[in-house]
Amino acid sequence: MVTFELRADVEDFLNREARLLDEHRFEDWLNLFTDDAEYIVPLREHVQGDVGPAGHPIIRDNKMMLLARIKKDQTGLSHVEIPSSMTCHLISNVIVDETQSSNEVQVSSSFIVRQARKLRDEAWWVGRRQDILRRVGDSWMISRREVNLDMTVLPRGISIFF
Amino acid sequence: MTVLSELGTIVDWEKGLVSPAIHFDDEVYREEQKLVFGRSWLVVGHEDMIRKPGDYVSNYMGEVPVVVLRDNKNQIRVLINKCSHRGNQVCLFDRGNTQSFTCSYHGWTFGLEGELLGVPMEQPFYRGELNKENWGLAELPSVANFNGLIFASFDPDAPAIEKWLGEDVSWWLENFVLASPTGGLEALPGWHRYRSPGNWKLVSENFIGDDYHVFAATHVSWLHVIREFLDQGILIPIVTYPGSPTRQVFEGSAGGGEGGPLGLGMIVLDDSIYQRDLEEAEQLGPESVEWIKERHDRLQKVLTERDSKPYSFMNGLLFPNFGLMGFFSAMLGRHFLQFHPRGTMEHEVWQWTMVEREAPQAIKELAVQRVYQGQHMAGLIAPDDVENFERMVESTRSSQVWDRPFHYGLQLGHEHEGPNSLPGNIGPNPSEFNQRQFYKFWLKQMQASRTPAGKE
Numbered sequence: 029m030v031t032f033e034l035r036a037d038v039e040d041f042l043n044r045e046a047r048l049l050d051e052h053r054f055e056d057w058l059n060l061f062t063d064d065a066e067y068i069v070p071l072r073e074h075v076q077g078d079v080g081p082a083g084h085p086i087i088r089d090n091k092m093m094l095l096a097r098i099k100k101d102q103t104g105l106s107h108v109e110i111p112s113s114m115t116c117h118l119i120s121n122v123i124v125d126e127t128q129s130s131n132e133v134q135v136s137s138s139f140i141v142r143q144a145r146k147l148r149d150e151a152w153w154v155g156r157r158q159d160i161l162r163r164v165g166d167s168w169m170i171s172r173r174e175v176n177l178d179m180t181v182l183p184r185g186i187s188i189f190f
Numbered sequence: 191m192t193v194l195s196e197l198g199t200i201v202d203w204e205k206g207l208v209s210p211a212i213h214f215d216d217e218v219y220r221e222e223q224k225l226v227f228g229r230s231w232l233v234v235g236h237e238d239m240i241r242k243p244g245d246y247v248s249n250y251m252g253e254v255p256v257v258v259l260r261d262n263k264n265q266i267r268v269l270i271n272k273c274s275h276r277g278n279q280v281c282l283f284d285r286g287n288t289q290s291f292t293c294s295y296h297g298w299t300f301g302l303e304g305e306l307l308g309v310p311m312e313q314p315f316y317r318g319e320l321n322k323e324n325w326g327l328a329e330l331p332s333v334a335n336f337n338g339l340i341f342a343s344f345d346p347d348a349p350a351i352e353k354w355l356g357e358d359v360s361w362w363l364e365n366f367v368l369a370s371p372t373g374g375l376e377a378l379p380g381w382h383r384y385r386s387p388g389n390w391k392l393v394s395e396n397f398i399g400d401d402y403h404v405f406a407a408t409h410v411s412w413l414h415v416i417r418e419f420l421d422q423g424i425l426i427p428i429v430t431y432p433g434s435p436t437r438q439v440f441e442g443s444a445g446g447g448e449g450g451p452l453g454l455g456m457i458v459l460d461d462s463i464y465q466r467d468l469e470e471a472e473q474l475g476p477e478s479v480e481w482i483k484e485r486h487d488r489l490q491k492v493l494t495e496r497d498s499k500p501y502s503f504m505n506g507l508l509f510p511n512f513g514l515m516g517f518f519s520a521m522l523g524r525h526f527l528q529f530h531p532r533g534t535m536e537h538e539v540w541q542w543t544m545v546e547r548e549a550p551q552a553i554k555e556l557a558v559q560r561v562y563q564g565q566h567m568a569g570l571i572a573p574d575d576v577e578n579f580e581r582m583v584e585s586t587r588s589s590q591v592w593d594r595p596f597h598y599g600l601q602l603g604h605e606h607e608g609p610n611s612l613p614g615n616i617g618p619n620p621s622e623f624n625q626r627q628f629y630k631f632w633l634k635q636m637q638a639s640r641t642p643a644g645k646e
Contacts, residue, residue: 069568071380076286079245083378083543084558086568092424093563099415100570106411108573149580180284181538182384184580185573 030133035124038135038161041168046117049189054098057189058091062162062171065091069175069190087175087186094189101187108187114144115188121156131163132171143188151183153190193218193592197636203629206599206622211592213389214534218636223531226510226635227252230450231334231341231354233512233528234258234268236544238338238377239285244302247285247381249540250530251342256330257281257291258340261302268330268342269304280327284381291327304329336360337368338375354449358613359508362444362452366503367514367524371492372485373548375524378558382541384567388579390511390529390537391632396575397514397527398453398507399441399624402600406620408578412570441621442503443605444614446631450509453624456518457500457616459609463518464501470521474552481550482520497611505565507624509631515565520546523557525565535583541566598622598629 048057061067069087089097101109121138141153160172175190193200193215200209212218232251235258239247246259248271255271271281273293280291280300290307292299297310304327309320332343334351341351352360364370386393396403405413419425442454464486471478486501493499506514513527528540543561545554565571585591601621608616617623 071382073284073380074282076283076288077244078287079285080379082380084380084562086382086562086566088559088562096415096419097570099418100411103411103414105407105414106574107408108577146580146584180381180383182567184386185384185576186568187573 030124030126034133035122038124038133038168039122041161042119042122042135042137045170046119049117050115052112054101054189058094058098060168060170061091061094062164062169063091065094065170066172067094067175068173069177069186072177072180074180086177086182097189106187108185111146113188115141117141117190127160133161135159135161139190141188141190143184149184153183153188154178155190157190194221194636197633200595201629201633202595203598203626203633206597206602206626207595208598208629209592209595210586211589213391214587214589214592216534219389219531219534222632222636223252225638226632227531228344229348229635229638230510231332231343231348231351232510233339233508233526234342235340236338236375236377236526236542237266237335237340238375238544239379239542240266242287244287244289245285246281246288248281248283249528250538251330251344252531255279256342258342259302262289266333266335266340267303268333268340269300270328270330272328273298274300274306274325274327285379298325300327337364337370339363339368349448355452356445356447356449358444359449359452361613362442362454363508365489365492366454366500367506367516369524369546371488372546374546375544376547376554378523378543378545380542382543382562382567384539384572384576385532386537386539386576386579387535387583388537389534390531391628392579392582393529393537393539393575394507394509394511394513395625395628397455397505397529398451398509398628399443399455399621401441401455401505402620402622403578404620408574409571411574412564415570439619440608440616441619441624442500442506442612442614442616443624443627445509446627451624451627451631452506452508452614453627454503454506454514455624456504456619458502458518459498459500459616461499461501467520471553474550474556477550478553481548481553485520485546485548498609498616500612507628509628515561517560517564520549521553521556522560522564523554525561527565535587539567539572598625602626 067089070085071082100106118140119137123136125134127134136158138156143151155177158174161168162171193211194217234249235247240260243262246257257269257271273280275298278293278295280293290299299308301307306322306325330342331346332348334341336351369375438459440457442457445451467482471482502518503516511529515525524544530538532538545557563569601618605617605623
């Protein structure tokens, strides 16, 4: 049974996780992921009738690829993050469900992320996430995150995390 | 005096000097919709995207939405996505399978050949006086299938596609881009799309030949990460940049006579990438090794008569706006990018992925992953290009700064210093020869009389 305490605990985790991203503490953020974690952003499209699913997603990262993205921006030569984007992650509509596994919960949430670049360039990213959070010792870790962006044409290249 | 009337002076491709005005001037933009997009053969998709009758994909030709479909007689058609009655869009989906398109305004319904099938309450209101045969969807008058790649043109008198492309462009497209000798390409469904700042020509000229930016500045962060990970023995998927000065890397150029030019950046003429593909294939298993050897043998047969033996290319563009990525390696999927014009300040990239049809599943999976982790809207490469275009718009949009031309002088006068046993021109890399060829042909189209292409 999902108790009030459990839901509050998960929400607190998600809010603190978002703060790490907005403060650009990317290695601390990556430490919240389990070693076998998956980070997936499916392709969103409008399809009609009898057609197959999209051939590949926008992102399907393991922890090593997430690290590669962070390392790229740490080279000091990653122009897409020079100067760094300002981001504000607003996380809402959190629903916690139990899973078959006693140490894991499934969490859905909605988000609005505003990305501000340079003087007046910006992007608004809106969508929903499906997470699997795993209890490891005293804390939660993310073992799977699926990010469904509500857009079929992205407003700019993705250089931030959701 | 307008920018349009001065094009002959301000587009000085021979000296490698081109005014930024051609990207930002509204009148130039309006005219090129007619003179460039209205008369060129434009890529609209690949036959593998529409395998069975009723299959369709949506796309654009310039700013015009079109539907590319396979009708019930297996003929590929390109219809303008605009109701013949009052101009409403009739197809709202990115791809699908259907037998008809019904307009949401008054309910006119069209079949797969564009024919007007039905009109609501036709008998009582139109009293049998509407000649439905005259009111089908407009269809592109010229459609061609070149080794699976579907082209269309607004020009009813467009030259045959073979003539537009010419022998040299056809040779490179067929053998290296579309992989015909090695069994052709298989499409992965789905448009990967993103908005990007700047006029469409900024990104087109980047793809046709700008390999200078790759390792000089724009993408060095990506190259650093690859090097750092490789040094630690970590194989993240995208590791396929050659990056060694000992390798024989050239720029390929073809066409630009009757039809638009093709540029291919970083053609590798030694077997270093083949050897690297073999090493990687060994980690995937004997089936993969067998395939890499097999496709190499088939390619060698095409090259029997040639002194130079190209293995692959990295990037390219077919004029006006069709970007090509091969990334050197058989272990990486092809990706095709269309740079759709969206005014002087923005373009939209529509990208799709293909893999070699006969490759084993293990190679296909790796090849696809490397596409979306690299030159893709969420990869480690393309977002840095988008960032550059945004900065270029910010600093160059004002007509106050258009007097000073952009510089395209790299390898000026040295463009033919390469082996000459291959179709087209093989020159040094990096170079801006292909950018100069791009603007030469663009200028020719902008200055042509209003006589449609192909007519004398």
